[in-house]
Amino acid sequence: MFPLQELPLIIQALYALPFGLIIGSFLNVVIYRVPRGESVAFPGSHCGACGTPIKAYDNIPLLSYVLLRGRCRACQAKISWVYPMVELWTGLGFFAVAYTRGITGQGIAEMLFVVVMIVLVMIDYRHQLLPNVITYPAFLGVIIFTAFQLGEPGPSSLTPLFTLSLSLKFWIGLGLLLIAAVAFYGVDLLDNALFGKYLEISDEEEEEDPLLSGIDEDRLLRQHNRVIYTTMVLGVVAAVVWGVFVFLRLRSAAADSVWVVASIEAIFRTCLGALVGGGVIWLLRAIYFYTRGFGGMGLGDVKMMAIIGGLLGWQSALLVLIIGSVLGSLTGLFLIWFGGSDKGMKTRLPFGVSLGLAALIALFYGQPIIAWYVSRLTP
Numbered sequence: 001m002f003p004l005q006e007l008p009l010i011i012q013a014l015y016a017l018p019f020g021l022i023i024g025s026f027l028n029v030v031i032y033r034v035p036r037g038e039s040v041a042f043p044g045s046h047c048g049a050c051g052t053p054i055k056a057y058d059n060i061p062l063l064s065y066v067l068l069r070g071r072c073r074a075c076q077a078k079i080s081w082v083y084p085m086v087e088l089w090t091g092l093g094f095f096a097v098a099y100t101r102g103i104t105g106q107g108i109a110e111m112l113f114v115v116v117m118i119v120l121v122m123i124d125y126r127h128q129l130l131p132n133v134i135t136y137p138a139f140l141g142v143i144i145f146t147a148f149q150l151g152e153p154g155p156s157s158l159t160p161l162f163t164l165s166l167s168l169k170f171w172i173g174l175g176l177l178l179i180a181a182v183a184f185y186g187v188d189l190l191d192n193a194l195f196g197k198y199l200e201i202s203d204e205e206e207e208e209d210p211l212l213s214g215i216d217e218d219r220l221l222r223q224h225n226r227v228i229y230t231t232m233v234l235g236v237v238a239a240v241v242w243g244v245f246v247f248l249r250l251r252s253a254a255a256d257s258v259w260v261v262a263s264i265e266a267i268f269r270t271c272l273g274a275l276v277g278g279g280v281i282w283l284l285r286a287i288y289f290y291t292r293g294f295g296g297m298g299l300g301d302v303k304m305m306a307i308i309g310g311l312l313g314w315q316s317a318l319l320v321l322i323i324g325s326v327l328g329s330l331t332g333l334f335l336i337w338f339g340g341s342d343k344g345m346k347t348r349l350p351f352g353v354s355l356g357l358a359a360l361i362a363l364f365y366g367q368p369i370i371a372w373y374v375s376r377l378t379p
């Protein structure tokens with residue numbers, strides 16, 4: 001498609017690296033402003049301490065931090081090392097994806113996946129929060145990517161579903177897409193119905209996030225709701241567009257059915273992955289509430305795992321849960337050890353941090369690990 005894809009992978013990766021660094025620089029803005037309900041576009045970057053706008057030549061990813069020795073040019077306030085870290089991390093993520101996948105449809109989707117994971121990890125780390133304004137659109141992106149076959153066609157899973165007639169498969173695919181478009185909202189409603197009473201109790205105990213003091217919460221909520229509803233409308237529109245598109249293709253030429261079957265299979269795989277990933281966490285959340293009366297996992301973790309399972313498949317989702325639990329336990333022990341008292345047990349662990357890191361491991365090493373595991377099972 002692009003002449004870029006003809007180039008050796010290492011060259012493609014070297015092209016992707018600076019893009020990753022620049023996008024990482026933008027992610028710093030997203031990570032800082034989204035929890036505060038501020039626009040990510042306006043105003044331009046400014047120093048957090050003195051408010052001086054940052055000049056373009058002082059806003060070069062990594063390089064500016066090194067040249068300024070980590071201090072604001074105007075007021076000499078220290079700039080957090082987190083900023084260059086996010087830039088470097090995004091740059092290396094893009095490099096690694098381009099080196100393994102090339103700059104293909106699949107590669108670009110995986111770069112966006114890296115972006116979403118980094119943003120969720122950082123916001124969860126800072127605020128113990130996985131915002132709906134990120135998770136809803138990210139899941140929509142996974143659905144559209146899958147349904148419209150923008151990546152490489154996946155392996156045929158030959159599930160019993162696919163012995164059905166093509167028209168029945170089509171209607172099932174369309175139904176799954178429509179459900180997926182509003183699934184997160186359903187999760188929100190059902191979760192509130194099931195665990196709302198526990199949440200009211202823990203809300204009273206919860207302290208205000210000192211990083212977010214002085215924020216107009218009503219405005220933030222309205223703004224977030226707008227994004228949620230827009231995302232759902234777009235999801236339904238995408239499902240209908242897919243339905244019309246596939247319906248017309250099926251009527252005009254039977255040869256297209258290969259594409260259609262691949263697309264429906266992909267939708268099925270994505271929904272299964274999202275269900276397995278999100279379902280396990282949701283079940284753990286239910287067990288926590290019913291046995292202990294307070295939340296262990298947040299609802300954001302459920303949605304995050306649905307995104308991970310949706311893009312990487314159900315086997316990788318299980319792998320992410322295992323790796324994420326190990327990382328999470330280590331973090332938890334660390335907090336109890338150094339945090340003192342039992343407070344560490346009661347506050348919600350930023351599990352999204354562990355899940356995001358595990359997802360990035362699974363993105364690059366998931367297939368070899370799963371292949372190794374399967375080879376151990378089959379003599």
Ligand SMILES: [Zn+2]
Pocket residue numbers: 047048049050051052072073074075076077
């Ligand atoms: Zn300053």
